[in-house]
Amino acid sequence: MLAPAATPATTSISCVATFYFLPLPTPVIRVSHLTKRFGAQVVVDDLSFEVAAGETLVLLGPSGCGKTTLLKTLNRLIEPDGGTIEINGRDVRQQKPEELRRGIGYVIQQVGLLPHLTVAQNVGVVPSLLGRPQVETAARTTALLDRLHLPAERFGPMLPAELSGGQQQRVGLARALAADPPVILLDEPFGALDPITRAAVRHDFRELDELRRKTVVLVTHDVTEAFELADRIMLLNNGKIQQLGPPRELLLRPASDFVRSFFQAEQLALQLRSITLAEVQPYLPQSGQPAATADAIIIPFTASVHEALGLLDASAAPALRLTDRPQAITRGQLLAAFGQALG
Numbered sequence: 001m002l003a004p005a006a007t008p009a010t011t012s013i014s015c016v017a018t019f020y021f022l023p024l025p026t027p028v029i030r031v032s033h034l035t036k037r038f039g040a041q042v043v044v045d046d047l048s049f050e051v052a053a054g055e056t057l058v059l060l061g062p063s064g065c066g067k068t069t070l071l072k073t074l075n076r077l078i079e080p081d082g083g084t085i086e087i088n089g090r091d092v093r094q095q096k097p098e099e100l101r102r103g104i105g106y107v108i109q110q111v112g113l114l115p116h117l118t119v120a121q122n123v124g125v126v127p128s129l130l131g132r133p134q135v136e137t138a139a140r141t142t143a144l145l146d147r148l149h150l151p152a153e154r155f156g157p158m159l160p161a162e163l164s165g166g167q168q169q170r171v172g173l174a175r176a177l178a179a180d181p182p183v184i185l186l187d188e189p190f191g192a193l194d195p196i197t198r199a200a201v202r203h204d205f206r207e208l209d210e211l212r213r214k215t216v217v218l219v220t221h222d223v224t225e226a227f228e229l230a231d232r233i234m235l236l237n238n239g240k241i242q243q244l245g246p247p248r249e250l251l252l253r254p255a256s257d258f259v260r261s262f263f264q265a266e267q268l269a270l271q272l273r274s275i276t277l278a279e280v281q282p283y284l285p286q287s288g289q290p291a292a293t294a295d296a297i298i299i300p301f302t303a304s305v306h307e308a309l310g311l312l313d314a315s316a317a318p319a320l321r322l323t324d325r326p327q328a329i330t331r332g333q334l335l336a337a338f339g340q341a342l343g
Ligand SMILES: Nc1ncnc2c1ncn2[C@@H]1O[C@H](COP(=O)(O)OP(=O)(O)OP(=O)(O)O)[C@@H](O)[C@H]1O
Pocket: 038, 043, 061, 062, 063, 064, 065, 066, 067, 068, 069, 070, 221
C-alpha cells in the first residue's frame, strides 16, 4: 500500500517545529466566510480558504457548483453578499474595481480581444492604462508573444480575426501577463479549443517560467487539466468545499463519497499520473537482468508511472531503468508493480 503523503498541514507543522522563529508566509489571497446568493439560491456558501504566493489553485466541480461566481468575486466582477476577500493583505472593497482589476490578470474562455486593435496593441492594453513607458511595453509584448510561439514580428501587427482560436487564446494569456501582475485568474482558459490545440496551449502555459512566481486561481471542469496544473484542487459542490488539497490527496484519500465518485470515471488515468516510480519501486522484482544502458531508457524516481509508460511507448526501447537501479523494468513489470502499490 502507498505510504500516506505529507499534507500541507503536516509540512507546515514540521517547518514550524524546526524553524519556529520564522514567520509563515502571508497568503496572497485570503477569503473568509464568503457568501453569494442569486435570489433564493446560495451559490457560494460560507467559503473560507487561502492561496499562498506562487501557488496554483484549481477550482473544480460539476456545472453550476459556483466556480465562476467564486472566481469573479476575487476581482469584483461579482460583489458577494457576505464575507471578506483580501489580496496581498488589502480588503478588495477598499480598492476601486477598475484599479483592482488592473493589478490582477484575467483570462476567460471567450478571450475578449479588442477586434479593432492589433495583437500587439491588445497585449499592451493594461501596461498602457497603467502608464508604463511605451518602449518597456513593446519589449515585454515581443518577449511574451515569442514565448507563446507567436513571433511578434509576424503576429504583432495582425488583427484578432486573422488568428485561429488557439492563437487568440495565447494572445489572451500574453495580455493577462503583460503588466506582470502577481495574481492571475483564469476561467476555463482552454475550454473553447479542440483537444489537440487545448493540450498544446496548456503545455505552453505550464512552461511559462514566470507563472511559477505568480499566484494563480483557475476554473476548469476538466479533471485531467486540474491534475496537470494544480498545486491544490478545491472541489466544490452546491457552493461548498467538498475537499481542498493536493490532487493526489483527493484521489487517494477522498474525504467523502462525493469526492470518490467525482474522480471515478478517470480514476485509473489519474492514478497513473499521480503515482511515482519511487512508490512502485518496492514492488518491482529485486533481481533480474542488468539493463544494457544502450537499450534501456534511464528515468528518475520522481517520474510518474504515466510518464514512464509514455516514454516506453514513444521509443523503441524494450525496458526502462531507474537511476541507481541496475535491473531493467519491462512494461509488464511496471504495470504489475503499479497494481500492487495501489494495494
Ligand atoms: N447573474 C446570475 N443571476 C442568477 N443566477 C446566476 C447568475 N450567475 C450564475 N448564476 C447561477 O449560479 C449558479 C452557479 O453558477 P456558476 O457560473 O458560478 O457555476 P459554475 O460552477 O462556474 O458552472 P459551469 O461549470 O457550468 O460554468 C448556477 O446555478 C447559475 O445558474
